[in-house]
Amino acid sequence: MDSPYRVLGPDGRAIGALPTFAKDVDELTKLYRAMVLTRTFDTKAIALQRTGRLGTYASSLGQEAVSVGVAAAMQLSDVLLPSFREHGAQLWRGVTLEELLLYWGGDERGNAFTGPREDFPNCVPVGSHAPHAVGVALAFRLRNEARAAVCIFGDGATSKGDVAEALNLAGVWKAPVVFVVNNNRWAISIPVAKQTAAPTLAQKAFAAGIPGSQVDGNDVIAVRATLERALERARAGAGPSMIEALTYRLSDHTTADDASRYRSDEDVSKHWAEEPILRLRSYLFALRAWDKEREEALLLSCGQDVERAAAAYLDSELQPAAAMFEHTYAELPTDLVEQQTGAVSYLRGL
């Protein structure tokens, strides 16, 4: 397999030919803003969790380029099926900051996206959404629509049967789907070396007869360019592919995890030098397309957006008890209506 595709080196210098979109500074600053917004959100989410105002939260620290790069390559008419760590992709596609906070705060309204109505909600049972993406893609193919499904999952997910089955099914049916492995090197405490004896995760696509390749997942330009190619191919009817994006989980697995139990600070700090936001910022600075003032203004505006969303989330009223029952079926069966009535009147009496 070729070495991972990369446009910017860790120091932010271009080491390969720029894809067309990357010659447009506005495009690059859009990607940059999206990554910074994602990280600002991440910081706030952790702060809210630490102060008891958000549930367990999965940080995307250091992985922003995967999320944002993938989403930036998609069209709005494509469908995203994320795992649970792709906040950047969801934001790019129009899920709001407040919806994200509602979801992670334990409120189903966070999944009733007002934005990308056909996108799937987060998938918590690891890898089990991979076959859904094949179904969505098959639907596009059956209706002759030039659309594609994008399914993102982690390195750990590639050990699951669901993913193997999905790759195989997608291959057989030439389904317009792109699988993205967000290889952040860890599945909680399990490093990739304990996950598989395969030297790459991308090669798991080969057994299904579909192309697989690696990309530097800390290089948002490379991620977006790779996904654009894979998506064009899928939409044109040439079939599925799998992209392994190599990044690193700089945070604990979730706010409930203590990564110091299984990896050292030295291990982690090496990877800070490769993180995606710094990399693009260095490039933009060198181009003189970015400066200290713009950086400060951006941080301020992201901070304000996030604070506004947090305030709205913290102000939101709880759903009434009856909501537990709603949407269980299109029409609630009699026995469920009885349970609903019982629960509501009992709770009212408290």
Next chain:
Amino acid sequence: MPDLNLVQAINLALRRAMADDPTVLVLGEDVGINGGVFRATDGLWKLYGDSRVLDTPLAEAGITGVSIGLAAQGFRPVLEIQFSGFAYACIDQILNHASRLRKRTMGRLTCPMVLRSPTGGGIHAIEHHSESPEAMFAHIPGLKVVIPSSPQGAYGLLLAAIRDPDPIIFLEPTRLYRSAKDEVADDGASIPLGRCIVLRTGRDVTLVSWGGMVKDTLEAANRLATDHRIDAEVIDVATLKPLDSATVIDSVKRTGRLVVVHEAPLTCGFGAEIAARVAHQALTSLLAPIERVTGCDTMMPYPRLEHLYMPQAERIAEAVRRTVAYS
């Protein structure tokens, strides 16, 4: 009206549903050119081709997941799992996804799919081919579980299931596939889900059953009438979830006695749910303890002993006589 067996009735309903609604797709292992291992999808591929009748690779969880994706996109997939013993591999997809997609997205995405699968014993099949997993599925919120007991019932209930906006497990008693014969009207009429079907009215005892056991239960009722002058009411549950408990409870309030019959194991079998609801809502009407005539808490035996495992008309009749003798 033609005399059809249960497989032919399923086939007829699939034909009707596909003709009526272009979003209905059939998929599964060997459902295409081969028409399904029991021939339930016979001829569909010829009519509709690869775009609506999809032979799938051998991957039960995967094809269940694919059906979920198709359903979320507005198709109505009807997925065949060759035997319900292989549907265990689908439970993660059904439980974690199909049954709760509507809820998790507050109705933004829905999952109108039907998982069809042969169920139950009595065909002397090799191990894993005679399972009765209905109670496992009935435990899952957001799901509906339907089991027909006759060709006409299979036709009408399957049409209702395919037209329903929510995910459905549709279990077809293998034993009845070829043995049951009905005149089936291909009138496109569905039989409403969530309603029990009273097959025989009676004053002395309520017999409740579903699927392949309905036949034996009716036979027991007939024997009891002729040999013992016991007048049994027989109810075919048809839809286990959502359960129409009102019909059962009304009946028990009149008869004062309840015997539930199923071939799945006793413990946590669906009979327990019915017994609990009757005990809760008709306790003072009961003249005798509720009886359950069921399979045992054992592995479904290999075929040479399966006739000893499955409730037979005589075992059912004996349980009824016990309840009558009680008071």
